Amino acid sequence: MSSKEAMLGRIRSALTDVTPMAPADDVAVEWTYGQRPPGASDDMLGLFVERVEDYKAVVSWVVPDEVPVRIANALADHDVTSAVVPAGAPAAWHEAVAAAGIAVVTDDPVLSHAELDATGGVVTASRVGIAETGTIVLDHAADQGRRALSLVPDVHVCVIGSDQVVSDVPEAVVRLQTSIDERLPLTWISGPSATSDIELSRVEGVHGPRILHVLLVNV
Amino acid sequence: MTAQPDTTKHERRTPAPPPVTLIGMPKFPKNAKKELANEQLRSNLRHATTTIRNKRARVVQELPHWEDLRLAGEAIKNRTLRHLDSYLLQLEQTLTANGAIVHWAADAAEANQIVIDITRSKGADEVVKVKSMATQEIDLNEALEEAGIAAWETDLAELIVQLGHDRPSHILVPAIHRNRSEVREIFLEEMGRYGTPPPEGLTDDPAMLAGAARVHLRNKFLRAKVAVSGANFAIAETGTLVVVESEGNGRMCLTLPETLISIVGIEKTLPTFADLEVFLQLLPRSSTAERMNPYTSMWSGVREGDGPQEVHVVLLDNGRTNVLADEVGRQALRCIRCSACLNICPVYERVGGHAYGSVYPGPIGAILTPQLRGIGSEVDQSLPYASSLCGACFEVCPVRINIPEVLVHLRNKVVESHGVTAEGLVMKGGSWVMAKGRNLALVQKGSKLAGRVWPGDVIGPIPIPGPAAGWTDARDLPKPPTQTFRDWWTKEHQQPEQTGESAS
Amino acid sequence: MSAPTGTVALFATCINDTLFPETPKAVVRLLERLGCRVDFPLQQTCCGQMFTNTGYFKEALPSVRNYVDTFEGYDYVVGPSGSCIGSVRDQHPMLAQRLGDHALQERVDAIVAKTYDLSEFLVDVLGVTDVGAYFPHTVTYHPTCHSVRVTKVGDRPYQLMKAVRGLTLLELPDADQCCGFGGTFSVKNSDVSVAMATDKMRNVLDTGAEYVVTGDNSCLMNIGGLLSREKAGVKPIHLAQILAQTEADYAATVEAEAVAR
Numbered sequence: 004m005s006s007k008e009a010m011l012g013r014i015r016s017a018l019t020d021v022t023p024m025a026p027a028d029d030v031a032v033e034w035t036y037g038q039r040p041p042g043a044s045d046d047m048l049g050l051f052v053e054r055v056e057d058y059k060a061v062v063s064w065v066v067p068d069e070v071p072v073r074i075a076n077a078l079a080d081h082d083v084t085s086a087v088v089p090a091g092a093p094a095a096w097h098e099a100v101a102a103a104g105i106a107v108v109t110d111d112p113v114l115s116h117a118e119l120d121a122t123g124g125v126v127t128a129s130r131v132g133i134a135e136t137g138t139i140v141l142d143h144a145a146d147q148g149r150r151a152l153s154l155v156p157d158v159h160v161c162v163i164g165s166d167q168v169v170s171d172v173p174e175a176v177v178r179l180q181t182s183i184d185e186r187l188p189l190t191w192i193s194g195p196s197a198t199s200d201i202e203l204s205r206v207e208g209v210h211g212p213r214i215l216h217v218l219l220v221n222v
Numbered sequence: 223m224t225a226q227p228d229t230t231k232h233e234r235r236t237p238a239p240p241p242v243t244l245i246g247m248p249k250f251p252k253n254a255k256k257e258l259a260n261e262q263l264r265s266n267l268r269h270a271t272t273t274i275r276n277k278r279a280r281v282v283q284e285l286p287h288w289e290d291l292r293l294a295g296e297a298i299k300n301r302t303l304r305h306l307d308s309y310l311l312q313l314e315q316t317l318t319a320n321g322a323i324v325h326w327a328a329d330a331a332e333a334n335q336i337v338i339d340i341t342r343s344k345g346a347d348e349v350v351k352v353k354s355m356a357t358q359e360i361d362l363n364e365a366l367e368e369a370g371i372a373a374w375e376t377d378l379a380e381l382i383v384q385l386g387h388d389r390p391s392h393i394l395v396p397a398i399h400r401n402r403s404e405v406r407e408i409f410l411e412e413m414g415r416y417g418t419p420p421p422e423g424l425t426d427d428p429a430m431l432a433g434a435a436r437v438h439l440r441n442k443f444l445r446a447k448v449a450v451s452g453a454n455f456a457i458a459e460t461g462t463l464v465v466v467e468s469e470g471n472g473r474m475c476l477t478l479p480e481t482l483i484s485i486v487g488i489e490k491t492l493p494t495f496a497d498l499e500v501f502l503q504l505l506p507r508s509s510t511a512e513r514m515n516p517y518t519s520m521w522s523g524v525r526e527g528d529g530p531q532e533v534h535v536v537l538l539d540n541g542r543t544n545v546l547a548d549e550v551g552r553q554a555l556r557c558i559r560c561s562a563c564l565n566i567c568p569v570y571e572r573v574g575g576h577a578y579g580s581v582y583p584g585p586i587g588a589i590l591t592p593q594l595r596g597i598g599s600e601v602d603q604s605l606p607y608a609s610s611l612c613g614a615c616f617e618v619c620p621v622r623i624n625i626p627e628v629l630v631h632l633r634n635k636v637v638e639s640h641g642v643t644a645e646g647l648v649m650k651g652g653s654w655v656m657a658k659g660r661n662l663a664l665v666q667k668g669s670k671l672a673g674r675v676w677p678g679d680v681i682g683p684i685p686i687p688g689p690a691a692g693w694t695d696a697r698d699l700p701k702p703p704t705q706t707f708r709d710w711w712t713k714e715h716q717q718p719e720q721t722g723e724s725a726s
Numbered sequence: 727m728s729a730p731t732g733t734v735a736l737f738a739t740c741i742n743d744t745l746f747p748e749t750p751k752a753v754v755r756l757l758e759r760l761g762c763r764v765d766f767p768l769q770q771t772c773c774g775q776m777f778t779n780t781g782y783f784k785e786a787l788p789s790v791r792n793y794v795d796t797f798e799g800y801d802y803v804v805g806p807s808g809s810c811i812g813s814v815r816d817q818h819p820m821l822a823q824r825l826g827d828h829a830l831q832e833r834v835d836a837i838v839a840k841t842y843d844l845s846e847f848l849v850d851v852l853g854v855t856d857v858g859a860y861f862p863h864t865v866t867y868h869p870t871c872h873s874v875r876v877t878k879v880g881d882r883p884y885q886l887m888k889a890v891r892g893l894t895l896l897e898l899p900d901a902d903q904c905c906g907f908g909g910t911f912s913v914k915n916s917d918v919s920v921a922m923a924t925d926k927m928r929n930v931l932d933t934g935a936e937y938v939v940t941g942d943n944s945c946l947m948n949i950g951g952l953l954s955r956e957k958a959g960v961k962p963i964h965l966a967q968i969l970a971q972t973e974a975d976y977a978a979t980v981e982a983e984a985v986a987r
Binding site for chain 2: 155
């Protein structure tokens with residue numbers, strides 16, 4: 004007998020007290036999915052900014068026309084000399100970064116780990132922002148690039164539209180359902196990487212980008 | 223029996239953990255006594271647990287619907303467990319459709335062998351690891367070491383533990399028992415032997431220590447061909463695994479190597495992606511006491527051109543089906559390993575994780591370990607008693623595991639597993655006394671009689687299952703009153719013959 | 727407030743009956759003063775939790791049966807112990823259910839519904855928080871774990887104490903932390919138990935109160951045992967004994983002490 008059969012057999016004999024019925028009909032879950040939680044803030048964007056900053060990330064409001072130049076400025080502010088810009092990102096982003104004298108690296112052909120490690124920054128779009136938790140979710144579509152791009156470089160400049168920000172996790176999960184249905188990977192980012200492993204004293208920046216700069220586009 | 227590898231075969235690749243002898247491991251009170259004597263440990267633990275539980279209370283208070291979330295978490299997990307066979311089959315099907323390779327492992331040995339075989343088939347002699355309780359439970363690192371494969375822990379705390387030839391003492395903060403100067407010593411002593419040494423002038427500043435770990439591990443991340451992870455959740459509907467972390471070491475492992483092997487306890491299954499909205503609210507607030515942890519990764523098998531192109535998922539039993547078979551104890555399988563129960567537990571706070579003799583310490587460990595391993599050994603029999611039943615753990619548990627209820631249930635199992643014991647005789651005597659008011663009144667008449675009824679020490683006429691010294695070494699006993707309440711009442715209110723009670 | 731029409735059965739608990747008779751005496755005085763008809767059925771013994779909590783379920787059953795037999799005929803059962811009342815409510819149904827004795831289960835459920843901790847009976851049934859008590863002392867209150875987490879007495883003890891004339895309530899730091907008693911835990915894991923009790927004692931001493939108050943004499947025996955050993959001078963007292971004392975009682979006590987001197 005295979006381990007699969009053995010395990011399933013053990014599970015079934017462990018559950019002899021359970022009345023056979025469709026799983027979905029069993030054990031009522033008193034929960035309405037996808038709802039804006041009670042007491043959610045009216046000033047969703049204000050809360051989003053506050054909560055992202057709470058993680059020691061930088062947040063800047065920008066108007067749509069200024070996005071490319073603000074991206075370049077953000078990279079320059081953090082002394083980035085080379086940055087990955089995903090192939091699917093707007094051409095204006097590529098141009099503005101290059102115009103600022105920062106070497107634009109594309110992932111085509113695919114960058115080696117070493118090449119990526121030698122790159123100082125990365126610019127990505129994003130899929131959803133969550134106000135309550137100060138979270139940005141990437142689904143690694145073409146304007147965000149594969150997962151390693153927004154992980155290995157030390158400075159991550161992330162662009163999010165104000166219309167992409169939702170109140171809390173439930174609304175975010177609803178919006179992300181299509182990404183999951185397409186089997187896109189998701190990365191939920193709440194501030195720069197951090198650890199509290201030494202005496203619970205929080206240190207920002209361990210393995211991921213140590214600097215997260217969010218450009219919140221007023222749309 | 224020891225978990226030490228046969229070092230005659232080859233040089234060790236990774237730091238050796240302390241020898242462990244599970245059989246014959248002393249029972250909890252003895253371990254606890256030893257740990258209590260360690261002032262540094264107690265001070266580290268007190269600081270850490272107090273900080274984190276206060277922080278948790280603050281972020282939980284922010285959510286007015288916290289109790290509804292807990293109820294939902296409980297209900298979703300119960301539903302999943304009650305139909306675990308269906309959901310696992312669905313998970314296997316969706317994972318396979320997503321290009322992942324699914325393995326079923328009945329026990330630790332089988333799971334370890336699967337990892338060894340895959341790693342060897344890739345021609346690799348090392349793996350990078352995301353912090354995972356399941357891989358600790360099956361002692362994967364030592365199994366790999368014996369097979370000549372180096373397993374590198376990449377979580378900062380796990381790195382401290384590994385380099386320190388130590389064992390984790392907390393589910394979430396495994397090096398909670400170490401302070402910054404101890405960490406510095408460990409890094410100075412060991413880091414250079416296993417890779418990039420720490421920078422010159424390393425101080426005990428946590429930021430500098432974390433920076434040393436970043437540099438030490440970066441090269442390992444970039445060169446590793448195989449990564450090993452656990453998973454916090456596995457979504458049956460979509461074949462998606464979820465890893466919740468803080469440092470980015472998880473993302474490194476899950477993204478950079480060509481091959482990824484995830485060891486997933488079968489109870490980690492969740493029916494749908496939508497269910498995550500409940501658990502991603504419950505888990506970070508309960509564990510790190512944050513509104514959200516820095517990084518959460520979700521992946522559905524293989525994504526062409528992004529991340530590992532060979533994805534394995536090992537579904538692990540290793541005693542979980544035993545837990546599932548216990549109608550009271552199975553609620554322990556709802557556990558999402560947040561460690562809120564450890565941080566709130568007054569017993570854990572004073573003795574730390576090592577006293578529990580298991581990778582799962584604290585209240586959850588006291589109910590999970592004896593169920594996973596069985597109650598054959600002394601330490602496992604003592605774990606259900608490692609609690610004052612104060613109930614604080616149940617109050618903070620995000621999936622409402624009634625830990626005190628399971629503790630008491632397991633105590634009963636321990637009692638039932640024994641034949642006649644001295645304690646059992648004490649309890650039998652007590653049971654007779656408490657069966658009738660007249661019996662109690664008889665025993666109250668004098669401690670001499672009480673001594674005959676209970677073949678052990680007594681506090682007045684109340685029996686003590688164990689030597690009275692356990693109480694009297696540090697605490698006075700109340701002076702027994704000259705008159706019981708019963709006698710007082712009888713004198714005040716009625717004649718004794720009016721009780722109408724027959725002697726038993 | 728109105729006195730209930732039925733009879734209130736006092737469940738003294740075995741530990742109070744045997745070791746702390748002043749507590750049930752105080753309950754009788756208090757309830758009678760508030761107009762209740764109080765009875766103490768002599769058949770009563772124990773809630774059985776020392777058996778249940780140590781894993782001896784079979785040995786606990788006689789206590790469960792005896793509790794039902796003893797109190798079935800009464801309108802209310804009131805006990806001065808959050809822990810013992812919690813055991814009746816939480817564990818008696820579990821034990822009856824495990825036994826598979828449906829008749830017993832029904833009887834247990836019925837009696838659980840009319841079993842109250844003293845503070846609940848005063849506040850919820852009698853509807854009173856000012857019981858006319860006088861206690862001119864500083865006190866600090868330890869909310870015992872089972873009273874809070876099993877019986878769920880909430881803030882009732884605080885409501886009652888705030889209405890006591892002369893009483894100054896000092897906040898206990900880390901009040902929600904267990905004192906380390908835990909029944910047989912206190913001897914099976916005596917080292918941890920003493921470590922917990924020591925911290926509780928320190929917190930009690932930090933308040934500078936004259937008295938440490940609880941609604942459970944078992945926990946009070948633990949804290950008090952350590953205070954006594956350390957000759958700390960803080961006196962343990964059960965909440966019922968504070969609530970029972972009137973200004974007249976106090977004057978009489980003071981006079982008696984003066985005469986004795």
